[in-house]
Amino acid sequence: MDFINILKVIFLGVVEGITEWLPISSTGHLILVDEFIKLNASADFKEMFNVVIQLGAIMAVVVLYFSKLNPFSSTKTAGQKKATWVLWFKVALASIPAGVLGLLFDDFLEEHFHSFLPVAIMLILYGVLFIIVENRNKGKEPTTVTLGTLSYQTAFIIGLFQVLSLIPGTSRSGATIIGAILIGCSRYVAAEFTFFLGIPVMFGASGYKIYKFLKIGNSFDMTQTVLLLLGSIVAFVVSIIAIKFLMNYIKKNDFKVFGWYRIALGVIIIAYWLIVK
Secondary structure, eight states: OHHHHHHHHHHHHHHHHTTTTTTTHHHHHHHHHHHHHHOOOOOOHHHHHHHHHHHHHHHHHHHTTHHHHTTTTTTTTTHHHHHHHHHHHHHHHHHHHHHHHHHHHHHHHHHHHHSSHHHHHHHHHHHHHHHHHHHHHTTTOOOOOGGGOOHHHHHHHHHHHHHGGGTTTSOHHHHHHHHHTTTTTTTHHHHHHHHHHHHHHHHHHHHHHHHOOOTTOOOOOOOHHHHHHHHHHHHHHHHHHHHHHHHHHHOOOOOOHHHHHHHHHHHHHHHHHHHHH
């Protein structure tokens, strides 16, 4: 097995673990990283790899929030179990728009948007939106401050914002957090619901990518299996750190720093694209 390829996979797992939860676009970063650190694998495998390692990141949410997400916990009262089921129903409802449109337009988006310029434009656009939204909401009290008071209507609207993240560079967490804040959610509620919303979305997306990979005649050899597992494990470990950092950070800070980061990165990418490409 190529040792250099292993190091590349570890690096990609670190990038995924950080960028999946910070609102700076994990898919966009993986596409950009591939420009400089190319994984020694087929294009089909890399396309599938970039999505499936996000399962490792998602499992970090399952582990960290298992008690809150488990409706069968023996330590919960009947009311708490019911509240957990209601939360899952809201997550399921919010997952429908991106799930349906993702299946319908996956090939189109892969062909037209998985490249430098669209990623850079989306990074800048949503970076500007983060700054505008935070400035607009400065001093305003959110109307939804707990997941228990998050309505089905609000959950579905957040799900509609998630559709925007189908374009690389947007950021799934970025789109849903902006949407949630705009309609009155606190940053904490927006972030937590975004985490939970990622569970069915990423399980579905990963399953679909594996299906597509196998459908066109590919198969997993030992090397590919090891690389996929390694990337997922690294993404899982780094995600735990990133999630804890973000939830502590937003207790006292807004999201504008991520907006400025996105704008700066987008400008650098466009400059590179114009000079080198």
